Every structure is written in structure tokens, then in C-alpha cells.
Amino acid sequence: xxxxxxxxxxxxxxxxxxxxxxxxxxxxxxxxxxxxxxxxxxxxxxxxxxxxxxxxxxxxxxxxxxxxxxxxxxxxxxxxxxxxxxxxxxxxxxxxxxxxxxxxxxxxxxxxxxxxxxxxxxxxxxxxxxxxxxxxxxxxxxxxxxxxxxxxxxxxxxxxxxxxxxxxxxxxxxxxxxxxxxxxxxxxxxxxxxxxxxxxxxxxxxxxxxxxxxxxxxxxxxxxxxxxxxxxxxxxxxxxxxxxxxxxxxxxxxxxxxxxxxxxxxxxxxxxxxxxxxxxxxxxxxxxxxxxxxxxxxxxxxxxxxxxxxxxxxxxxxxxxxxxxxxxx
Amino acid sequence: xxxxxxxxxxxxxxxxxxxxxxxxxxxxxxxxxxxxxxxxxxxxxxxxxxxxxxxxxxxxxxxxxxxxxxxxxxxxxxxxxxxxxxxxxxxxxxxxxxxxxxxxxxxxxxxxxxxxxxxxxxxxxxxxxxxxxxxxxxxxxxxxxxxxxxxxxxxxxxxxxxxxxxxxxxxxxxxxxxxxxxxxxxxxxxxxxxxxxxxxxxxxxxxxxxxxxxxxxxxxxxxxxxxxxxxxxxxxxxxxxxxxxxxxxxxxxxxxxxxxxxxxxxxxxxxxxxxxxxxxxxxxxxxxxxxxxxxxxxxxxxxxxxxxxxxxxxxxxxxxxxxxxxxxx
Numbered sequence: 303x304x305x306x307x308x309x310x311x312x313x314x315x316x317x318x319x320x321x322x323x324x325x326x327x328x329x330x331x332x333x334x335x336x337x338x339x340x341x342x343x344x345x346x347x348x349x350x351x352x353x354x355x356x357x358x359x360x361x362x363x364x365x366x367x368x369x370x371x372x373x374x375x376x377x378x379x380x381x382x383x384x385x386x387x388x389x390x391x392x393x394x395x396x397x398x399x400x401x402x403x404x405x406x407x408x409x410x411x412x413x414x415x416x417x418x419x420x421x422x423x424x425x426x427x428x429x430x431x432x433x434x435x436x437x438x439x440x441x442x443x444x445x446x447x448x449x450x451x452x453x454x455x456x457x458x459x460x461x462x463x464x465x466x467x468x469x470x471x472x473x474x475x476x477x478x479x480x481x482x483x484x485x486x487x488x489x490x491x492x493x494x495x496x497x498x499x500x501x502x503x504x505x506x507x508x509x510x511x512x513x514x515x516x517x518x519x520x521x522x523x524x525x526x527x528x529x530x531x532x533x534x535x536x537x538x539x540x541x542x543x544x545x546x547x548x549x550x551x552x553x554x555x556x557x558x559x560x561x562x563x564x565x566x567x568x569x570x571x572x573x574x575x576x577x578x579x580x581x582x583x584x585x586x587x588x589x590x591x592x593x594x595x596x597x598x599x600x601x602x603x604x605x606x607x608x609x610x611x612x613x614x615x616x617x618x619x620x621x622x623x624x625x626x627x628x629x630x631x
Numbered sequence: 632x633x634x635x636x637x638x639x640x641x642x643x644x645x646x647x648x649x650x651x652x653x654x655x656x657x658x659x660x661x662x663x664x665x666x667x668x669x670x671x672x673x674x675x676x677x678x679x680x681x682x683x684x685x686x687x688x689x690x691x692x693x694x695x696x697x698x699x700x701x702x703x704x705x706x707x708x709x710x711x712x713x714x715x716x717x718x719x720x721x722x723x724x725x726x727x728x729x730x731x732x733x734x735x736x737x738x739x740x741x742x743x744x745x746x747x748x749x750x751x752x753x754x755x756x757x758x759x760x761x762x763x764x765x766x767x768x769x770x771x772x773x774x775x776x777x778x779x780x781x782x783x784x785x786x787x788x789x790x791x792x793x794x795x796x797x798x799x800x801x802x803x804x805x806x807x808x809x810x811x812x813x814x815x816x817x818x819x820x821x822x823x824x825x826x827x828x829x830x831x832x833x834x835x836x837x838x839x840x841x842x843x844x845x846x847x848x849x850x851x852x853x854x855x856x857x858x859x860x861x862x863x864x865x866x867x868x869x870x871x872x873x874x875x876x877x878x879x880x881x882x883x884x885x886x887x888x889x890x891x892x893x894x895x896x897x898x899x900x901x902x903x904x905x906x907x908x909x910x911x912x913x914x915x916x917x918x919x920x921x922x923x924x925x926x927x928x929x930x931x932x933x934x935x936x937x938x939x940x941x942x943x944x945x946x947x948x949x950x951x952x953x954x955x956x957x958x959x960x
Contacts, residue, residue: 322893326773347893403957423960430766432960433944434903437759439959440920440947441913444655489906562912564651564676569908574763577818577900583891584770584899591769611945611955615762618769626940628732630768631752631761 305331306597307365308590311356311386312372313337313344315550316395319586320370321347327590329620333366363389367597370394370589380405384412387420387607391600393593395425395585402428410607419600421608424592425585426576427451431556433610434574438558442570445560448486450478450499454552454581462527463504466520468512471540473547475503478555489559489569502533505547507540552581591618634660635926636694637919640685640715641701642666642673644879645724648915649699650676656919658949662695692718696926699723699918709734713741716749716936720929722922724754724914731757739936748929750937753921754914755905756780760885762939763903767887771899774889777815779807779828783881783910791856792833795849797841800869802876804832807884818888818898831862834876836869881910920947 308324310317313335324330325348334352337344341353354362368391373379375398383394387409396405402423413420423429427449435447456476463472482499485492492498504521508514518535522528538546553576562568578584592610595617599608616626637653639646642664653659654677663681666673670682683691697720702708704727712723716738725734731752742749752758756778764776785805792801811828814821821827833850837843847864851857867875882905891897907913921939924946928937945955 319891322891325893326891326895328772399960402960403953406956428960430770430901433766435959436944436948436955437762440923440949441759441916443657562648562651562655562909562916564654566655568912570913571904571906572759573902573904573906575900575902577902579899580891580897583897587770587891594769609956609960611952611960612943614941614943615765615769616940619765620769623940624732626765627735627938630764631728631731631757631938631940 303329305329306594307331307333307367308593309333309336309362309366309369309390310372311336311359311369311382312378313339313346313353314372315582316586317370317372318347319580319583320372320589321351322583323587323590326587327594327620330590330594334362336369359386360389367391368393368593368600370586370593380408383420383422384408387413387418388416389418390416391418391420391596393421393424393589393596395429395589396423397425397428399428406607406609414606417605419596419605419608421592421596421610421613423609424589426552426578426581426588427554429585429588429610430576431554431574434556434572435558436611438556438560438572438574442558442560442562442572444562444566445558445570446491448494448557448559449554450483450557451554452476452478452500452552454554454578455547455550456502457550459502459504459527462524463506463521466517468509468517470507470509471543472504472506473543474505477501477503483555486557486559487571487573489571491559496530497532500531502528502531504533504535505538505543506535507543508537549579550581551579552584553577594618594620632658634658635923636660636662636696637922638662638665638691638695638698638719639701640665640688640698640711641707642668642675642682643701644911645915646699646701647676648909648912649701649918650680651912652916652919655916656923656949659919659923663691665698688715689718696720697722697922697929699915699922709737712749712751713737716742716747717745718747719745720747720749720925722750722753722918722925724758724918725752726754726757728757735936735938743935746934748925748934748937750921750925750939750942752938753918755881755907755910755917756883758914758917758939759905760883760903763885763901764887765940767885767889767901767903771887771889771891771901773891773895774887774899775820777823777886777888778883779812779886780883781805781807781829781881783883783907784876784879785831786879788831788833788856791853792835792850795846797838797846799836799838800872801833801835802872803834806830806832812884815886815888816900816902818900820888825859826861829860831857831860833862833864834867834872835864836872837866878908879910880908881913882906923947923949
């Protein structure tokens, strides 16, 4: 059986993660990496991997099964995914929740025009967390849903700190509040404010002689990012930052608490949690599993934009259906 | 919009749970209850609910959208599900894991013959646990899966104790071993024997003058059921049993621990857990959500036997797709 040929567009942390996930799945192979940079400047992890300029991608039409678009959600994916969906099956991890309906519409039009399939917003949130929110709300319609993130590095918040004058580098951890987790887990259905759900812990390297008090105050009072949270700021050296905060861990929890019974007096708690040593590597692994599903759906004639909500679980697996129901059901 | 008409076949704990779940979903309504008993002897929870003899069910062909078959897996469902699938869309909670492939085959033939859809093995295990095993194995192909059950009442084990001479009544709790859960959760990938995963705790009401030592010994040494486990036996009064052990709670944990990265050195832990005050009411709630999905699939022309692995998550919801991607993705 021929392997699923996957192209990677964009070679940052996510692109490298996809490269690893392709290697770790027996039925997938790397077609090549497309980059906006000079192809000669890239050193893929995979020996002998092809690197192409993204400008030449149309020359590769029909040569691979699907492209994983590994750009950022702010400016890359809203342009790239519709553009590439016209000519290729594609999948992305678009994660700006508020803009998903618009992104869906744009990608759907492009994919249908080209007769391709495009799966958007694949990863863990949006992605596996979304799937769990949906399943559990359908099972327990009378109930409450809670999503907590962390403990993990928030790239957006780390970037925001780095833009403050006098900051050399920074890492920001989002941490769920233990007492809030416990209250939810015990089925107490608490109403939780933003501040009560998560705290933010910042590790900051300041320039020599910088006013640390001002930096800490600017962080803690930054609107949207930090002002609504209890925020702790630690100043550390660049060496400490590299040694102790070099990873990109993340994770979180999705809860549904609800009731059943004729008078809704029977309680249930559904909990889904992830503890990830590498956010981009896990996201990439979800992307490759759904890329497999997308290629299968396209081979059955399905086109247009799809999300994780549209994909039957069995399509994610490389195993025959008979084996799945005999061993995993 | 007309509601989904659901029939219930069999009115035990599961049938009553389905009746409650139908009430708790806005888009479903109870068509009627079919029973092997004298219909006049049943007192449904729902005022005015119709009760029919199961022998008259063919007279109701075409009058409801789907029947939830609430029989037992040992002897009822292997016969009932194929028989009813020839004339109706059906769904069951068949949970004898080893016999699922055979049950699938029999039901598939019958459902296809009748042009109906039949969804089998729906509940939490098989069911939601199976879905989580499948998703997480596809995302982390390099890893280990663990399923723990409990703390909860095992009906089969409670029945086995009740068959011992001198026993009036009994309840058996299956309890996951905390240290095993912790080792898995920490990503230690332990190899666990049957004894190391679960313990069994029994609450037994003995006849007056019965030899408690013999009863305890018969329980602890019962092959398959107890001999491979650390089992505790408590003798209590019938009053205590009714007061403190009258519920049917259950639950459990599905874990996948695995690695990603070019040299598979990055660790991840996926955990799904359920804490259920009523095993049959939760199972029923899963059944009704998948009944909705089955009716939608059948309206699109899908026939034959299906499992939870075949159903796209969005089909479980009564909400429009646009709303799902705007609010839950």
C-alpha cells in the first residue's frame, strides 16, 4: 500500500512537529517542506528531505495528498489556507476562536472551487478540547462546561512581555487555579470569574539597569493580557531562562458536569485532560491524524471545509475497521 | 420542527434511564415502551406514556424513528437487535467486548436487509471510553493505553456473590488502585497485572446462622470473578445495604501516554475520566445522543450496522452546525 504523501508549508516549531509526526506514523511520508525563506537555508531533521520555495508550490500540484499549513493564526492562515485550498487538500490549526466562522467560510469557498478538502482548526484547542466539549454537552444537555488551560507556556503572553521596554526575553505560564479545578471536579458548578480560573506567572530577563518595578507594573496592568488575572513576575538571568524555561509545555482540562434522571437529581462529571511536554509537537500529532482522515474523506468524494466535528473517529486510524471494533471498541 | 420519536424496548433500569434522557432533550419524544411483561403491569415515569406488548411491535412499523433496545448483553441483545433491526432503526448498548465482531455481523446483515440503521455497543464502555481509546491512539501511535474502571458497582460480580449459598443480597464495588493510577498519570508506563489495577470490595448480607467464613472464602476464591484480585468482604445488615449501597454508581479512566519528537523523547499524557452517580442513566444519555445521530444518518441514506467509531461528533447535537463551530470549536 502506498503511503500518504504529506507536504509541510512553513518550517517553525509546528512544521518541525509535523515532520516528526510523519516519521512516527507508518502510513505517512514527507513529500517535502515549502518555505518562504531561502530553501538552502533550511536544515530539515529528516535526512534527504526536499525543501522548496513556497512560490514554486503550484508546480507540485497533484504530487502530494495533503499539505499541512504551519503558519500563524494572526496573519498567515487567514490568507494561506484559502489560497492553498484552491489547489491542494489542506489542513491547518487556526486557533483564533472568534474568527473561526469567517475562516471557515473563506476556506470552504476556495476548497469547493478547487474540488479539494480543507480541515481547519485542528489541534488540541481548538481540536480535541472542542470534540470533548461537544460530545459531553450532547450527552449531558443539562449541565455546565468548563475549560481550563495550563500549566503551560502562552506564546502570545510571552510575546507581549517581550515588547515592553527593557525586557530582553520572557516566558509566561498560564496556571489553572487548583481550588477552582477541585470545585468543578466535585460537581459544585461554581460560577468562576476570569481571575478565579487562572493565574499567570512570568519569568522575565531585564536589561542591565532597567527599572524592574516599572516592568513588573506594566506587565500586571496590561489590559486583556494580564490586568484581569493575578500575575506574578520573577526576574531571572538569561541563563536561568534558557536552562529552566526552554520548553513549550502546555495542557489543560475540559469538564462537563451535569444531571440526569426524571427530576434531574443524579450527578455526573466528565473530565478530559492533557499534559503535554511540547505544545507544537502534540498539535502536530493531531494534525497528522486528521490529515489521514481528510485524505480518506477526499478519496470518497468529500470536498469543502471541514472541522474535527465532521470526522468520524475511525477515519483517524490507519488500522482496518474490523480490527478497531475487535480491539478498541 | 417535529421531534425525534423514540421507542423503548425493555423497561428495566436502562429503559427508565432512556425515558429520562428523552425528557431531558428538547428534540426527542417518547413514542412508547414495549415490554415482554403484561403492559398493564408497568407504571412509566412519564404521565400518559403508551405501553405496548413487544409482540405487537410490527404493528408500529413506520410510526417511530428509532428504538432503543434495553435488554441484557448475555442473552437478550444477541437475539433482539438483529431481529428488530430488520424492521426498525435501532440502537443498543451491547457490552460483551469479545463478541462485538459477531454481533456486528449479525446486526449488519439484518439492518441492510431492512434498509435500516443499527448502532451497537453505545454507552461509556463500550462507547465513550472506546472513542477516547481510538482518538488518543491515533494521535500518539507510539505509546501505551490504560483503562481503569470504578469506583463503581459491578452488576455481574454482585450477581455472582448472590448465587452463593447463604447469601441474601450483595453489592460489589470495583475500585482502581490509586498507586497504579498515579504511576500511569505520571507517564511511568507501568506494566500492570490484573491484581495491580483493581481491587474488589464486597458488601454481603448473610442468612442468619450462615457460615460467614465459608462465604468469604467462596467469594475470594471464585475463578475469573475474584481469584485474580485483592478482595475485601464486609458482612452487613440488609438495612445497611439498602441505606448505604442502594445506588448504581460507576465510572473510570482511560489514559494514553506516549511520545513525540524526532527521537521520541517528548512525553504526553491524555486522560479521560467519568464519575457517574448512575451507570444506567449515563449510559441511557449516551444512547439518546447517538440515537439522534443515527436518525440523521438514516435520513441521508445510511443503512447497516454502525458503531460510535462511525459517527461524526456534530451528528450527536441538536444544534445547527454554524452554532457548533461558533461556540464550541
